[in-house]
Amino acid sequence: MTIWSVLQTAKRFQSTCASPERHICGSRVRLHAVDPRLNGEPVRPHKERVVMYATLMVYLDPFADNAHLLHITADLAERLDASVLGVSACRLVGVDYDVGGIPGGVVDVGHGELIEAMEAARQAALAVFQGSGRHIECEWRSILHPGPLEASVIRQTRSADLVIASANYRESLTRGTPYLNIGDLVMQSGRPVLIIPPAITEFKARKILVGWKDTREARRAVADALPLLQMAERVVLVQIANKKDIEQAEHGVADVVSWLKRHQVPAQGMTLAEHGRNGPQLAEVAMTEGIDLIVAGAYGHSRFRQWVLGGVTHNLLLYGDLSALVSH
Numbered sequence: 001m002t003i004w005s006v007l008q009t010a011k012r013f014q015s016t017c018a019s020p021e022r023h024i025c026g027s028r029v030r031l032h033a034v035d036p037r038l039n040g041e042p043v044r045p046h047k048e049r050v051v052m053y054a055t056l057m058v059y060l061d062p063f064a065d066n067a068h069l070l071h072i073t074a075d076l077a078e079r080l081d082a083s084v085l086g087v088s089a090c091r092l093v094g095v096d097y098d099v100g101g102i103p104g105g106v107v108d109v110g111h112g113e114l115i116e117a118m119e120a121a122r123q124a125a126l127a128v129f130q131g132s133g134r135h136i137e138c139e140w141r142s143i144l145h146p147g148p149l150e151a152s153v154i155r156q157t158r159s160a161d162l163v164i165a166s167a168n169y170r171e172s173l174t175r176g177t178p179y180l181n182i183g184d185l186v187m188q189s190g191r192p193v194l195i196i197p198p199a200i201t202e203f204k205a206r207k208i209l210v211g212w213k214d215t216r217e218a219r220r221a222v223a224d225a226l227p228l229l230q231m232a233e234r235v236v237l238v239q240i241a242n243k244k245d246i247e248q249a250e251h252g253v254a255d256v257v258s259w260l261k262r263h264q265v266p267a268q269g270m271t272l273a274e275h276g277r278n279g280p281q282l283a284e285v286a287m288t289e290g291i292d293l294i295v296a297g298a299y300g301h302s303r304f305r306q307w308v309l310g311g312v313t314h315n316l317l318l319y320g321d322l323s324a325l326v327s328h
Helices: 003-018 067-079 111-128 149-158 182-188 216-224 226-231 245-261 278-289 316-321
Strands: 021-024 027-032 056-060 083-091 094-099 102-109 138-145 160-167 192-196 205-211 235-243 266-274 291-300 307-308 324-326
Touching: 003 278, 056 067, 056 111, 056 149, 067 111, 067 160, 083 111, 083 149, 111 138, 138 149, 149 182, 160 182, 182 192, 205 216, 205 226, 205 278, 216 226, 216 291, 216 324, 226 291, 235 245, 235 278, 245 266, 266 278
Parallel strands: 056 083, 056 160, 083 138, 160 192, 205 235, 205 291, 235 266, 291 324
Antiparallel strands: 021 027, 094 102, 192 324, 291 307
């Protein structure tokens, strides 16, 4: 190759690099090569909001009135532009039988009724998600299982960003019953769970209270709730601490509030000296502040499978007028 050809090649290369246009897969892409620093402008990275919940999973008890849960899920799916995974589950119940004194086996009692109940739940879900001008992308899964329902339902949460459920009965907060144990759903799913009390018919989440403790569970809950926190008008982060720990708690709350504000969350902090049980104290703050939703970490005992929320009592989840987003 001659020196002349080398110079010509270099010139063509330089000309190509200076060109403001490129062709990629047949499409013309215009590149802007103006560096803002050349004009004395500061370089600020573009801030995006966190990825919203793309898929909501709603669990429907086939023998409960799920109207409030369906309408809340549909409203939230529209606000978040999310798809919905509907799940309903029944536990098979068997009885021993024998013929002429000869031991027989086990027959399923009410198998057809269980199938019908889950189909009715599916039809009700589709009517809400696809009716009244709504066109929410929806997938449905029915589960019929001879044993406890928790493992089968929890497996479905792998397809969702947020799980929505209702504690319809006190038994649904304990183990060893035919109902889905919401406690196990919270503790084992690895997903945030939005628990809607049966009395709530509209999900607002304009004013949110975060029950804060400087623990892994609370940090996880706040991070999991970010999409909802960003949509709120006001977020109050509350820590209840011993009097001797108030100063340290104030510093921690201030750190979390600053972090939330960097995520465009309208947050403010509140630190209170504890007196008595934290649950009633937190409920008093929620009432005073006009709170719609509580965000809290869930704490459990691995041996006894017990679980409690950060200041949120089971009575609040069953009979209260506040929803709770909990995470473990």
